Amino acid sequence: MIGEEPSKIRTREAAEHDFIVRALTAVNVRDQDARDVADVLVAADLRGVESHGIARLETFYVRRIEAGVVNARPTYTTLSDRPTQFALDAGNGLGHPPGKFAMGQAIEKARENGVAFATVRNSNHYGIAAYYAMMALEHGMIGLSMTNSTHLAVPTFGAKKTTGTNPIAVAIPAREHPPFVLDMSTTGVTFGRLEVSERKGKPLKAGWAVDGEGRETRDPLIAKTVGALLPLGGYGTDGGGHKGYGLGALVDILCGVLAGGLFGAAADVPETGMHGGIVGNFFGAFRIDALRDADAFERDLDRELRTFENSAPVPGAERVIIPGEPERANTERYRSEGVPIDPKVWEAIDTMAERLGIEKLERFTVE
Amino acid sequence: MIGEEPSKIRTREAAEHDFIVRALTAVNVRDQDARDVADVLVAADLRGVESHGIARLETFYVRRIEAGVVNARPTYTTLSDRPTQFALDAGNGLGHPPGKFAMGQAIEKARENGVAFATVRNSNHYGIAAYYAMMALEHGMIGLSMTNSTHLAVPTFGAKKTTGTNPIAVAIPAREHPPFVLDMSTTGVTFGRLEVSERKGKPLKAGWAVDGEGRETRDPLIAKTVGALLPLGGYGTDGGGHKGYGLGALVDILCGVLAGGLFGAAADVPETGMHGGIVGNFFGAFRIDALRDADAFERDLDRELRTFENSAPVPGAERVIIPGEPERANTERYRSEGVPIDPKVWEAIDTMAERLGIEKLERFTVE
Numbered sequence: 166m167i168g169e170e171p172s173k174i175r176t177r178e179a180a181e182h183d184f185i186v187r188a189l190t191a192v193n194v195r196d197q198d199a200r201d202v203a204d205v206l207v208a209a210d211l212r213g214v215e216s217h218g219i220a221r222l223e224t225f226y227v228r229r230i231e232a233g234v235v236n237a238r239p240t241y242t243t244l245s246d247r248p249t250q251f252a253l254d255a256g257n258g259l260g261h262p263p264g265k266f267a268m269g270q271a272i273e274k275a276r277e278n279g280v281a282f283a284t285v286r287n288s289n290h291y292g293i294a295a296y297y298a299m300m301a302l303e304h305g306m307i308g309l310s311m312t313n314s315t316h317l318a319v320p321t322f323g324a325k326k327t328t329g330t331n332p333i334a335v336a337i338p339a340r341e342h343p344p345f346v347l348d349m350s351t352t353g354v355t356f357g358r359l360e361v362s363e364r365k366g367k368p369l370k371a372g373w374a375v376d377g378e379g380r381e382t383r384d385p386l387i388a389k390t391v392g393a394l395l396p397l398g399g400y401g402t403d404g405g406g407h408k409g410y411g412l413g414a415l416v417d418i419l420c421g422v423l424a425g426g427l428f429g430a431a432a433d434v435p436e437t438g439m440h441g442g443i444v445g446n447f448f449g450a451f452r453i454d455a456l457r458d459a460d461a462f463e464r465d466l467d468r469e470l471r472t473f474e475n476s477a478p479v480p481g482a483e484r485v486i487i488p489g490e491p492e493r494a495n496t497e498r499y500r501s502e503g504v505p506i507d508p509k510v511w512e513a514i515d516t517m518a519e520r521l522g523i524e525k526l527e528r529f530t531v532e
Numbered sequence: 533m534i535g536e537e538p539s540k541i542r543t544r545e546a547a548e549h550d551f552i553v554r555a556l557t558a559v560n561v562r563d564q565d566a567r568d569v570a571d572v573l574v575a576a577d578l579r580g581v582e583s584h585g586i587a588r589l590e591t592f593y594v595r596r597i598e599a600g601v602v603n604a605r606p607t608y609t610t611l612s613d614r615p616t617q618f619a620l621d622a623g624n625g626l627g628h629p630p631g632k633f634a635m636g637q638a639i640e641k642a643r644e645n646g647v648a649f650a651t652v653r654n655s656n657h658y659g660i661a662a663y664y665a666m667m668a669l670e671h672g673m674i675g676l677s678m679t680n681s682t683h684l685a686v687p688t689f690g691a692k693k694t695t696g697t698n699p700i701a702v703a704i705p706a707r708e709h710p711p712f713v714l715d716m717s718t719t720g721v722t723f724g725r726l727e728v729s730e731r732k733g734k735p736l737k738a739g740w741a742v743d744g745e746g747r748e749t750r751d752p753l754i755a756k757t758v759g760a761l762l763p764l765g766g767y768g769t770d771g772g773g774h775k776g777y778g779l780g781a782l783v784d785i786l787c788g789v790l791a792g793g794l795f796g797a798a799a800d801v802p803e804t805g806m807h808g809g810i811v812g813n814f815f816g817a818f819r820i821d822a823l824r825d826a827d828a829f830e831r832d833l834d835r836e837l838r839t840f841e842n843s844a845p846v847p848g849a850e851r852v853i854i855p856g857e858p859e860r861a862n863t864e865r866y867r868s869e870g871v872p873i874d875p876k877v878w879e880a881i882d883t884m885a886e887r888l889g890i891e892k893l894e895r896f897t898v899e
Binding site for chain 1: 738
């Protein structure tokens with residue numbers, strides 16, 4: 166979890182993947198779809214984004230399928246299929262398989278036509294946005310991924326939630342340097358940060374959240390219960406909060422309105438509640454070599470990223486970090502040392518495994 | 533200027549346009565190029581973005597041409613021309629004509645192929661990013677425009693400037709509702725805000741700027757002279773400053789590295805100094821009707837934007853604002869009431885007119 170040491174109780178990547186597939190196939194998800202979900206959740210845990218990994222397996226996916234609000238075996242409908250654009254209705258199934266499929270379509274079409282976009286509507290929570298953007302990297306392309314979500318954030322000077330955390334992810338390949346991978350919510354912080362503050366009994370920081378009337382609050386309980394998140398840039402316009410609000414609205418327009426799915430008031434439901442079909446996505450893939458020699462680009466990007474990394478840090482800071490670098494380092498480390506899973510999450514998935522009658526996830530403890 | 537009443541000394545849109553053309557043709561700029569520049573500068577003043585209008589005519593454009601660091605009559609070179617992608621070398625001319633040309637290419641190619649991108653390298657300051665994104669609106673398309681710039685901002689935990697204010701603009705057409713037009717720098721505030729604070733003798737707000745060692749400062753003079761701007765989200769990572777830094781870096785990668793122009797250390801020169809060819813742009817155009825029926829989209833976007841506008845405001849605020857709405861309202865007002873120009877700017881352009889031997893800009897005073 167954010168700002169905490171990784172759990173010493175670990176599992177292996179392959180074991181976690183198998184476990185997620187067991188859990189999802191136990192509730193009637195198709196094997197290949199379950200594998201797609203596992204790919205994305207394991208990637209999140211490897212990257213250290215624990216809030217978007219196996220921690221959500223039961224509440225966001227298994228329980229919603231059991232409740233019948235999300236389809237275990239959806240029918241996908243292609244709404245538009247053109248040389249540079251693709252639109253899919255995901256049939257209210259889990260969000261990861263149609264996300265991977267649509268991003269794959271964008272990549273294939275971009276290979277033929279230079280650039281392509283894909284939308285998905287009538288879908289569900291698709292995990293980390295970066296996963297889909299990063300699919301473009303192995304094809305030497307730039308990848309883009311966005312999703313809207315249930316409402317968690319107020320607009321600038323607003324008292325009522327109108328958008329989600331609405332992340333934007335962009336992945337750009339370099340040559341020797343690891344890729345540039347930006348994956349950012351368009352709110353200042355995510356809901357998880359409010360939970361961590363509450364658990365630690367610490368006040369919220371400026372620019373994070375508002376109370377039920379839209380006024381800034383430092384009280385994590387008020388923010389979590391009746392309040393909402395603030396856009397990136399904070400309260401009002403002084404710190405640029407209207408820019409974060411604008412970015413969040415942009416994501417909702419592309420993922421909700423342009424995808425032809427739900428948007429606005431329709432998404433005003435509790436994030437952890439029993440609902441389905443609320444989410445839409447927007448994906449893009451760009452060929453670099455249609456604009457510039459790809460080798461020259463990647464070498465120049467190496468140079469650019471090293472310029473950032475080698476630039477002087479503020480006193481007390483170790484160095485300037487490239488977007489995506491901490492997550493890449495985590496992946497390397499957790500592949501070798503095991504994937505950390507929070508003790509509370511272990512408890513929850515063990516209980517779920519018993520309930521579903523599946524083999525538990527293997528674990529080991531590190532020093 | 534920001535936070536100040538518009539000047540009571542006004543001019544008319546057409547008169548301002550003519551004057552800008554007179555000034556630029558007096559320093560040997562081609563008539564059509566001068567008209568392109570005037571289109572963008574007048575649009576900025578009409579939108580109330582005075583920092584990017586006629587206020588910069590002399591320092592950013594006329595003086596640099598006179599100094600020979602920017603070419604009055606550049607040769608453009610097409611670097612790549614494909615069905616969905618277009619890349620231009622602007623020959624170190626003024627930024628507005630190649631910007632309009634490249635965005636026009638993106639629109640034409642998107643009309644044929646659904647979506648298209650264009651880059652410009654070896655160019656100069658192109659005015660407001662929104663102008664180019666909004667070119668897509670009259671074609672019923674979504675428009676995207678970004679530019680890098682001379683270095684003004686530090687990266688997160690950095691002490692040295694590595695990026696500019698690097699704005700992102702996106703314009704999306706609605707039907708009855710005015711369009712959604714987001715035009716945001718990826719820094720918390722622009723350099724102009726530091727100048728306003730200094731002039732008013734007010735301390736800077738949190739998250740705006742750092743001193744020469746990268747530590748946050750509230751002193752406008754230190755920030756302006758030895759310091760730098762902070763990314764959107766402020767100092768460090770608490771408020772999401774790493775997201776603003778990531779967005780700024782993304783803009784530099786697309787406008788600098790992908791466009792094949794200058795980036796990184798090469799752009800580390802004073803914004804107001806005598807330099808040329810430092811800037812690159814990235815443009816995009818998307819057809820809506822390749823993904824969804826355009827009428828249905830525009831009606832739904834009307835609904836979405838009204839949802840924001842009609843949502844409850846925080847106590848004391850009038851209402852929630854749609855991105856682009858204040859600038860649209862200004863345009864309507866200043867078209868009818870005259871374009872306000874700051875007294876100091878009047879002085880400067882009068883002096884310039886005398887120096888260039890051209891007719892002065894006509895003016896009138898409002899109550």
